[in-house]
Amino acid sequence: MTISLKTEGDIQLSGTFRVPGDKSISHRAVMLGAIADGKTKVHGLLTGDDCLNTIDCFRKLGVQISQEGEYVEIDGTGFDGLKEPHEILDVGNSGTTIRLMLGILAGAPFHTCLIGDDSITNRPMDRVARPLRQMGAKIDGRENGSFAPISIRGGGLEGIDYASPVASAQVKSAILLAGLQAEGTTTVIEPQTSRDHTERMLTAFGCQVEVDGLKTTIKGKQDLKGTTIQVPGDISSAAFFLIAGAIVPNSELKIKNVGINPTRTGILEVLEEMGADILIEETDSNNFEPVADITIKTSVLKGIEIGGDIIPRLIDEIPIIALAATQAKGRTVIKDAAELKVKETNRIDTVVDELSKMGAKIEATEDGMIIHGGTELLPAVVNSHGDHRIGMMLAIASCIAKGETVIENSEAISISYPNFFQHLKELKS
């Protein structure tokens, strides 16, 4: 699908609204609900394509799941109740689905084959295949299990101590989910802190997880008990409108009920450091995930350096931070972010190529990018390349590029924010 966005005269953005449910938390609610004993009720689930694929995969594993919009009920089968699927599981575009499913299936004593779209087929799976094999799972796939299509025969797992070479919540979560089914104890040590939604949610399902700095430990053979989960709004989706509010003149936006788990709030720290006029009002600790209302007003931004430990805490926000940097005073340097190369697209290249088409002064580096600020963006024909975050970043860029911006492959946005264009339209005046 191609969408045309016209910006005529001076527009401003204003309003109070909620973004859809957090994608990472929605996936985990369905997954843990499926492997728990008893019923799990999920409120506020993201109905984006990625999470619908997670639901579909568990249905194929014999789990009864009913869904009415953002409300989902899961009749958990426990690990033992999962059934060998008759069909291939298709994860679509979702890295979280395929990697966390592999962790769950590592303990399942049957054969499963997983596939995804072209993007998934090019994303590395050896990062989970290696530790899961060490635990005892049998994994095969393209290039010796490094890429999907990938197949797994689980069962008979032993706990491991694993030092992960990457700060990745998907790797950590896959190992913890396998560790839950293993004999003995499993420990994952990360080079930097990655998002901790799995650990928090496992606790909500009655499991014990021990976190000591960068080291996370789980005892095997623990049972999960079905529960009720309230999914907070996704800070990664809110990020697009936080930056829109900061860069579109005369704007003020209030986003309610945004998850502010400290492993995800790098974007808020960056906005504060860039000088944004932002107010964060914590409203509810939401049982296991803190939540806030966030207000942002048009701001004078300045360029900054972003690198080191903050990167995993804002990894998915880098495309929209790059857009903010084009409007900031001075230079912004983003480094230590080579992980961007293995997302839905190579996000260093797609951000640089697509923003360059709109006149941005931006260069790719080995592990990030350099953006020269204070540039007027011009309308152009741009392309999401099937990457939802690139598509949304370009749609926000169109708000400050006077004229007609055409975004090719804009349908990708429904992966994480199905009503994005409706919100954008409602907030514009």
Ligand SMILES: O=C(O)C1=C[C@@H](OP(=O)(O)O)[C@@H](O)[C@H](O)C1
């Ligand atoms: O665990 C998760 O839900 C996610 C972890 C991150 O990926 P990595 O684990 O590959 O860093 C993030 O980029 C992705 O959008 C969602």
Ligand SMILES: C=C(OP(=O)(O)O)C(=O)O
């Ligand atoms: C990288 C992302 O997701 P996933 O890895 O689940 O495809 C994302 O949502 O930006």
